[in-house]
Amino acid sequence: MSADGLVAVTTHASEPDAAVAEIARAIAGVPLAGGLVFCSHRFERTELAAALDKLMPGIPLFGCTSAGELTTRGYDSDSLVFVGFPADAFHLELLPFTDLDNFDPEAARKQVRHFAGSCRNVAALALGEGLSHVALFLVDGLSHREELLTMTAQEALGEIELIGGSSGDGLAFKETGIFFDGHFQRDAAVIGLLSSSRQMQAFSANHxxxxxxxxxxxxxxxxxxxxxxxxxxxxxxxxxxxxxxxxxxxxxxxxxxxxxxxxxxxxxxxxxxxxxxxxxxxxxxxxxxxxxxxxxxxxVDRVAAMRELFDQTEGKVGQIDHIIAFDCVLNRIDAERRQVAHEVSALYTEKGVIGFNTYGEQFRTAHVNQTISGLAIGR
Incomplete structure (x- = not known):
């Protein structure tokens, strides 16, 4: 955790209670507006959900299972990543969707419009005017509903940009989990509308x-x-x-x-x-x-292209606190095959990249593959 920055924690503890205890120690009494969790599919989900819910009762927490994690080591695995948003600079509210097989776009548009308007008003009361807003979106990576949900949500959000990723389960393709309301659920999605007095910049690129x-x-x-x-x-x-x-x-x-x-x-x-x-x-x-x-x-030269991308993004937000990244699992596989995974990891570590490897990425109205998509948050 940097001074006055996001609470960014990585733990490799295998037991949920021990992993969440590490998060608790890192929070160390910092009032949080909410938190974001990316975890290895190897965690016992019911136990992890219960431990997280006990850690921060009444505080918005959301996240998903992964196909790999992005931590202070760069590419990582069998880990849990926690991002806490300090209440003095952030406001977070969640809007979940379940039963995606029967998703109703028109009803969802009305829901998202009302949700976005309400969130902006409440955030302004808490933090003042002139805030940055972004919609962090997580969706079941096996649902086959990403395109419809992404387009529907972004249309209703208007000028608020949507950025996110599809959950994974390693490369098993059996069952992924979206975490909200104290539980991991399949066939689900969640929007976390994040408002901040800091600069935030969403981006997406393939190489x-x-x-x-x-x-x-x-x-x-x-x-x-x-x-x-x-x-x-x-x-x-x-x-x-x-x-x-x-x-x-x-x-x-x-x-x-x-x-x-x-x-x-x-x-x-x-x-x-x-x-x-x-x-x-x-x-x-x-x-x-x-x-x-x-x-x-x-x-193309991935490391050079990503360094240029991160530098351009930093120019828009000033000094970067962290980059919350949604990096396709196929990027990771390709980096390992081309023997540049170590260089990519070193760059991620240098630039404060944290996040997870996805089954797909969402940016604005599009569901895409094999991108590095993310949200840069300034100090």
Whole structure:
């Protein structure tokens, strides 16, 4: 914890009570407006939720399970990250959503508009005028509802920017958890509207450029995010042909190193592949459908690009307290494969980056993949 800064804690204690005890010692009586928690999927969730609820009863706490954590070590694992927002400079309120399979966009828009207006008024009374506002958004990374929720929420938030990530469970793809109201829940999402007298700047960037060859999804199931054919050929076979490695084994490391990209809104975004299936189809982390035009992304110098990104962000908020980051798990896998993970971790440590590895990132109206997205908070 820096003087007068955020309460930022990392613990590698394996037992929930011991981990939360470390958080309690770091808080050391600092009045908090709320807190944010990112935890390894290895924690026993019921015990961890109970310990957190006991630590700060009545204080807004939210978070999620991860596919890896970002701590003072940079890339980390089997850890718990806690970010506490001091009450003298922050105001935090939560709006959860459950039963995402039956999500009602129109009802949600009304809910979010009312919530945002109320939060701004209460924050102004507590902290004064001229505040910065941002919506921190966490959503079940296995829900397949990220696109709809992100677009709905950002439309209702108006000028308040939305930034967040999809929860993970390592790379098991079985069950992730969103934490709010003292419990970890699946098929859920939560908006934490953070207001502050400090400067806050949201950002998002990927570190790939589009390749030269184009391909078209010719058969797909949008509901399951599965492409069956690309260029009228079994999807996995055509993907390997375009990459130029037709005999390569398809796994997470290969997908991370050869991401597919799509052009939307005049910019290229990654549409990461989650898995290759026995029938030759490919399942994606993000929305895809028939007719989508794709190209294979080619890497740029990630460390140099991120340093430039962080420096530009610092220029907008002044001295950075911390960066709360949502970093795609495929970025981490690719960094390890290219043997730059140590350099990335060193940069994250230098710049005060804390957060988690995601199954996808949300920025404004978009659900994206293989980005580093985040919120820089000034001192």
């Amino acid at each position: 790939y450029r589009p390749g030269g060859e184009r391909m078209v999804i010719t058969e797909a199931d949008a509901e399951t995010r599965t492409a069956f054919e690309i260029n009228a050929v079994p999807a996995a076979e055509e993907y390997l042909r375009v990459v130029g490695q037709p005999s390569q084994t398809l796994d997470a490391a290969f997908f991370a190193s050869h991401p597919l990209m799509v052009r939307t809104g005049g910019e290229y975004h990654v549409r990461s592949i989650q898995s290759a299936n026995a029938d030759g189809s490919l399942t994606f982390y993000c929305a895809i459908d028939r007719g989508v035009v794709l190209t294979v992304g080619e890497p």
